[in-house]
Amino acid sequence: MKFYQHQSLKKYNTFGLDVYAMYFVEYGSEDELLEILSSEVVSKNPLLAVGQGSNLLFLKDFDGVVVHSALKGITRIEETEDSVVLEVGSGVVWDDLVEHCVQHGWHGIENLSLIPGEVGASAIQNIGAYGVELKDVLQKVKAVRIADGETKIFTCEDCRYGYRESIFKKELKGQYIILSIIIKLSKKQVFNLTYHHLEKEVLQRGEINLRNVRDTIIAIRESKLPNPKDIGNAGSFFMNPVVNRKKFEDLRSAYPQIPHYFISDTQEKIPAAWLIEQCGWKGKRVGNVGVYAHQALVLVNYGGASGQEIADLAYQIQADVDAKFGIKLIPEVNFIG
Numbered sequence: 001m002k003f004y005q006h007q008s009l010k011k012y013n014t015f016g017l018d019v020y021a022m023y024f025v026e027y028g029s030e031d032e033l034l035e036i037l038s039s040e041v042v043s044k045n046p047l048l049a050v051g052q053g054s055n056l057l058f059l060k061d062f063d064g065v066v067v068h069s070a071l072k073g074i075t076r077i078e079e080t081e082d083s084v085v086l087e088v089g090s091g092v093v094w095d096d097l098v099e100h101c102v103q104h105g106w107h108g109i110e111n112l113s114l115i116p117g118e119v120g121a122s123a124i125q126n127i128g129a130y131g132v133e134l135k136d137v138l139q140k141v142k143a144v145r146i147a148d149g150e151t152k153i154f155t156c157e158d159c160r161y162g163y164r165e166s167i168f169k170k171e172l173k174g175q176y177i178i179l180s181i182i183i184k185l186s187k188k189q190v191f192n193l194t195y196h197h198l199e200k201e202v203l204q205r206g207e208i209n210l211r212n213v214r215d216t217i218i219a220i221r222e223s224k225l226p227n228p229k230d231i232g233n234a235g236s237f238f239m240n241p242v243v244n245r246k247k248f249e250d251l252r253s254a255y256p257q258i259p260h261y262f263i264s265d266t267q268e269k270i271p272a273a274w275l276i277e278q279c280g281w282k283g284k285r286v287g288n289v290g291v292y293a294h295q296a297l298v299l300v301n302y303g304g305a306s307g308q309e310i311a312d313l314a315y316q317i318q319a320d321v322d323a324k325f326g327i328k329l330i331p332e333v334n335f336i337g
């Protein structure tokens with residue numbers, strides 16, 4: 001375990017921003033993490049835990065300690081004829097976990113294929129795609145309190161998961177570092193193919209099985225979302241806004257073609273991508289940054305951009321959407337600095 005000084009974070013943020021951390025350190029065990037937390041460097045500087053940085057926007061260098069998990073285990077801790085319970089280290093790459101589960105015939109997270117990032121961040125963000133969210137399979141989260149190094153096990157209820165929301169983004173923001181998650185998967189053939197035309201697309205490629213569902217999701221994502229290895233981005237930049245029914249009906253009278261998802265009798269969700277596209281932003285480029293041509297919810301760094309340039313583009317989009325639709329888009333990406 002070593003504290004590196006002036007460490008480039010280019011590998012640790014999928015926007016590919018050329019920013020630096022004053023200190024950078026990795027932990028490969030709980031004991032190492034406790035050692036880091038009780039160090040003098042950490043007592044004197046702000047701390048930031050990162051995975052692959054697929055939801056981070058660094059506005060400038062980070063004047064503090066960046067901590068990264070190297071906890072890589074995937075351990076079967078319970079198994080029955082019907083299900084398996086896994087403990088997964090926070091440093092496991094999320095999509096490696098999905099592939100592992102598909103190979104073993106375990107159902108539940110195949111719809112979350114190809115989501116960038118690591119397992120630790122998945123529990124903070126409650127990652128979701130194609131009708132599935134992490135909370136649907138999550139049983140527990142094991143985390144360490146930064147203030148005193150105490151380990152706590154959170155149940156799924158404790159985590160207060162919502163749409164891209166959790167207690168770790170609200171009341172406990174910046175207070176815990178995730179060690180592992182515990183998830184329960186099914187050995188039985190259960191699929192969730194209700195999202196849009198997902199079932200049709202799976203069937204077009206073959207029969208309904210884990211491998212084919214995973215491959216279909218990967219193909220859909222690759223057709224819409226840029227690979228951060230080629231073009232810097234953080235997936236969806238904003239959350240899809242939820243509006244009350246009166247607001248939705250007003251919007252529908254003005255824009256009868258507005259896409260929407262039923263949430264409850266009082267609420268409707270609207271795709272932010274549609275709102276952004278209607279404001280004329282889709283495919284637009286401003287200097288080194290822009291709005292992706294195949295998905296208007298994705299802001300991209302064409303190379304050499306600063307975090308501030310991306311933030312400025314986001315502010316312009318927010319202002320335009322607010323002016324046209326009276327809706328305030330909330331970033332899904334976390335601004336640092």
Ligand code: EPU
Pocket residue numbers: 128129130131224234235236237238239240259271272273274275277282294295296297332
């Ligand atoms: N749409 C447009 N213009 C576009 C793209 C989409 O008008 O350029 C409209 C269409 O009506 C389309 C609808 O938006 O039917 C929804 O688009 P899509 O299926 O691509 O999903 P999304 O709402 O834009 C959300 C998640 C994604 C997740 C997909 C699939 C959020 C913020 N984003 O995107 O998650 O992969 O659904 O489930 O909820 C991420 O969080 O980084 C992410 C990529």
